[in-house]
Amino acid sequence: MRDLGSVDALVLGGGPAGLGAAWTLAAGGARVLVVEREETVGGLCRTHAREGYRFDMGGHRFITADRDLLDRVVRLCGDDLLLAERSSEVALLGRRFRYPLEPLDLARKLPPGLALRALLSYLRGRLRPGPPVESFEDWASRRFGRVLYELFIGPYTEKLWGVSPAALSPEWAGQRISVPDLWAAARALFARGDAPARTHAKTFLYPRLGMGQLFERIAAAARSAGALLLTGSVPRAFERRGTRLNAALLETPEGPARVRTDTVLSTVPLPCLLDLALGPEAARELEGAFPFRPVRFLNIALDRPEALPTTWCYVGEGRLRAGRLQEPKKRSPHMAPPGRSSLMIELPHAPGDDIDRAGDADLLERARGELGALGVDLGDDVRFAFSVRAPEAYPVHLRGTPAARARALAALGRLENLRTFGRQGAFRFIFSDAALRMGIAAGEGFLAGRLPTNQDLARVQSAQRLTEVASVVGPTVLAGRERG
Ligand SMILES: Cc1cc2nc3c(=O)[nH]c(=O)nc-3n(C[C@H](O)[C@H](O)[C@H](O)COP(=O)(O)OP(=O)(O)OC[C@H]3O[C@@H](n4cnc5c(N)ncnc54)[C@H](O)[C@@H]3O)c2cc1C
Structure with a gap:
C-alpha cells in the first residue's frame, strides 16, 4: 500500500464545500489533501466542455449577500466574471407564465374562471389560518392557495423530488422558494430599495466559461498555496484510536494508499460518511433517512443562434419528464461557438427507472417529443448530444x-x-455560496484551533434576501464588466 505521509487536514470531496475548506486551510499554511471521486473537481458546479460548447450541471448562477465571499470571488476571477440578467418562465397549459410567479401575469394568462378560483383559494389560505404546517404541501398551499398548488407547484414538486409533497418537510421550502407568498411576489415587483428575495434577483455574476471556471480558479488557488488534490479517488476506511480518526485508507488510480491525518473534513454524501465512520451496523438505522434524487442532464449542441426565448423554463406539465430547460448562452456568450447555441434539459428520475436506463440517443428522441409538446422544434439543427449524471443532485428532505x-x-x-458539511455532508438544500461558506468556516475554525460543530456548520444558509449584485459589490466593481 502506498504511504501518502501525513497531513493536517484530509478533505473528502472536491466540490464547493471541500474546495472552500482546502483553499482556506492551504492559504493559512496547513498541509491539506483533497480526495475527490470524479476526474475533475467542482462537484455539482462543474462545467462540461465539448467541441466549443459548454454545459453546467443545471444552469448555475452565483448569488450571495456575503460581501467578503463576493470580494474573494471577484478577486479570483477578475474580468472573467460577467454580469448576467435572468429571465425565466413556467410552461403550463400550453402557455408561458413569468417566473417568479406574478399575480397580474397569472390573472392575464390563466383562463378567467381558473384565475378567479386561484384568487379565491389564495385569499382563503391567507385569511383562514389552518392547522400547523407539517409538510411542503401544507406550506405551499397555504402561501399560494390550493388551486395554484394543484395546478403547478404540487405536480412540479413531485416530478422534481419523486415523492408526494405531503411527504416532504416544509424545512426545505424556505431554501428552494424564497418568495414567501403571492403577496410578497406582488410587492417584489414594485419594490424599490428593499433587498428582494433570492428568487427575484435579476442580475447575477457568472464566469465567462461556465460556473465550473470559478471552482477551477479556487482549486488552482488552493494548489498554488500547497494543497494536494487527488482525483478519481475515494476513502475506503478510517483508522481510529478512541474518539479520534488518525488515518484513512484510500482507493486511488495508482492502487490503495494510506494517509495519516490530524482532522477529517468530509463533504461526501452523509450516508457514505455514516458507513465509513460508524461502520455498517451502526449506520444502517440512520442511512435510509437520507435519500438523494438523481438528475440526468441532456446537453444538446445546436446549429442555430438561439434556442429559447428565456434563460430557463420550468416545465410545469406534470406528464412531461423534463424539469427545466436552459440555454447556456443566455448566461455567457462564450458557452457556445459564435453563431450557434445549445439547450440543456434536466431530467430528475429514480435509480433504475426508464430515464436512468436510456442511452443518450434514446434520451434525445424522447426530448424531441417533449420539446415538440412545448413548441420547441429542434429540426435538423442538432449537432450532437450527450448526457451527464448527478446521482446526488437533490437531498430529499422528508x-x-x-x-x-x-x-x-x-x-x-x-x-x-x-x-x-456541504450540501451532501450536512444533507441540506443549499446553494454554492453556502457550501463555500461552510468550507471556509471549517477551514478558519481549524486554523484558529476551534473547529465549529457539525450543527453550527449545518446552520450556514444560502443567501435568502439578496439582492441585486450591485447592492453587494457596488458600482466600481461592476463598471465596464462584460454583459453575459
Ligand atoms: C440542477 C441544479 C442547479 C443548481 N443551481 C444552482 C445555482 O444556480 N446557484 C448555486 O449557487 N447553486 C446551485 N446549485 C447547488 C450547487 O450545485 C450546490 O450547492 C453545490 O455544488 C454544493 O457543493 P458541495 O461541495 O456541498 O457538494 P457537491 O457539489 O455535490 O460536491 C461534493 C463532491 O464530493 C464528491 N464525492 C462524492 N462522494 C465521494 C466519495 N465517496 N469520495 C470522494 N469524493 C466524493 C463528488 O464527486 C463532488 O465533487 C444547483 C444544484 C443543482 C443540482
Missing part, C-alpha cells in the same frame, strides 16, 4: 429528515476530529 439529521450529526460529533 418530514423525518430534521430529526434524523440531528441524530446523525450528534453520532458523528462523538468523533472529535471529524466534521461533516
Whole structure:
C-alpha cells in the first residue's frame, strides 16, 4: 500500500464545500489533501466542455449577500466574471407564465374562471389560518392557495423530488422558494430599495466559461498555496484510536494508499460518511433517512443562434419528464461557438427507472417529443448530444429528515476530529455560496484551533434576501464588466 505521509487536514470531496475548506486551510499554511471521486473537481458546479460548447450541471448562477465571499470571488476571477440578467418562465397549459410567479401575469394568462378560483383559494389560505404546517404541501398551499398548488407547484414538486409533497418537510421550502407568498411576489415587483428575495434577483455574476471556471480558479488557488488534490479517488476506511480518526485508507488510480491525518473534513454524501465512520451496523438505522434524487442532464449542441426565448423554463406539465430547460448562452456568450447555441434539459428520475436506463440517443428522441409538446422544434439543427449524471443532485428532505439529521450529526460529533458539511455532508438544500461558506468556516475554525460543530456548520444558509449584485459589490466593481 502506498504511504501518502501525513497531513493536517484530509478533505473528502472536491466540490464547493471541500474546495472552500482546502483553499482556506492551504492559504493559512496547513498541509491539506483533497480526495475527490470524479476526474475533475467542482462537484455539482462543474462545467462540461465539448467541441466549443459548454454545459453546467443545471444552469448555475452565483448569488450571495456575503460581501467578503463576493470580494474573494471577484478577486479570483477578475474580468472573467460577467454580469448576467435572468429571465425565466413556467410552461403550463400550453402557455408561458413569468417566473417568479406574478399575480397580474397569472390573472392575464390563466383562463378567467381558473384565475378567479386561484384568487379565491389564495385569499382563503391567507385569511383562514389552518392547522400547523407539517409538510411542503401544507406550506405551499397555504402561501399560494390550493388551486395554484394543484395546478403547478404540487405536480412540479413531485416530478422534481419523486415523492408526494405531503411527504416532504416544509424545512426545505424556505431554501428552494424564497418568495414567501403571492403577496410578497406582488410587492417584489414594485419594490424599490428593499433587498428582494433570492428568487427575484435579476442580475447575477457568472464566469465567462461556465460556473465550473470559478471552482477551477479556487482549486488552482488552493494548489498554488500547497494543497494536494487527488482525483478519481475515494476513502475506503478510517483508522481510529478512541474518539479520534488518525488515518484513512484510500482507493486511488495508482492502487490503495494510506494517509495519516490530524482532522477529517468530509463533504461526501452523509450516508457514505455514516458507513465509513460508524461502520455498517451502526449506520444502517440512520442511512435510509437520507435519500438523494438523481438528475440526468441532456446537453444538446445546436446549429442555430438561439434556442429559447428565456434563460430557463420550468416545465410545469406534470406528464412531461423534463424539469427545466436552459440555454447556456443566455448566461455567457462564450458557452457556445459564435453563431450557434445549445439547450440543456434536466431530467430528475429514480435509480433504475426508464430515464436512468436510456442511452443518450434514446434520451434525445424522447426530448424531441417533449420539446415538440412545448413548441420547441429542434429540426435538423442538432449537432450532437450527450448526457451527464448527478446521482446526488437533490437531498430529499422528508418530514423525518430534521430529526434524523440531528441524530446523525450528534453520532458523528462523538468523533472529535471529524466534521461533516456541504450540501451532501450536512444533507441540506443549499446553494454554492453556502457550501463555500461552510468550507471556509471549517477551514478558519481549524486554523484558529476551534473547529465549529457539525450543527453550527449545518446552520450556514444560502443567501435568502439578496439582492441585486450591485447592492453587494457596488458600482466600481461592476463598471465596464462584460454583459453575459
Ligand atoms: C440542477 C441544479 C442547479 C443548481 N443551481 C444552482 C445555482 O444556480 N446557484 C448555486 O449557487 N447553486 C446551485 N446549485 C447547488 C450547487 O450545485 C450546490 O450547492 C453545490 O455544488 C454544493 O457543493 P458541495 O461541495 O456541498 O457538494 P457537491 O457539489 O455535490 O460536491 C461534493 C463532491 O464530493 C464528491 N464525492 C462524492 N462522494 C465521494 C466519495 N465517496 N469520495 C470522494 N469524493 C466524493 C463528488 O464527486 C463532488 O465533487 C444547483 C444544484 C443543482 C443540482
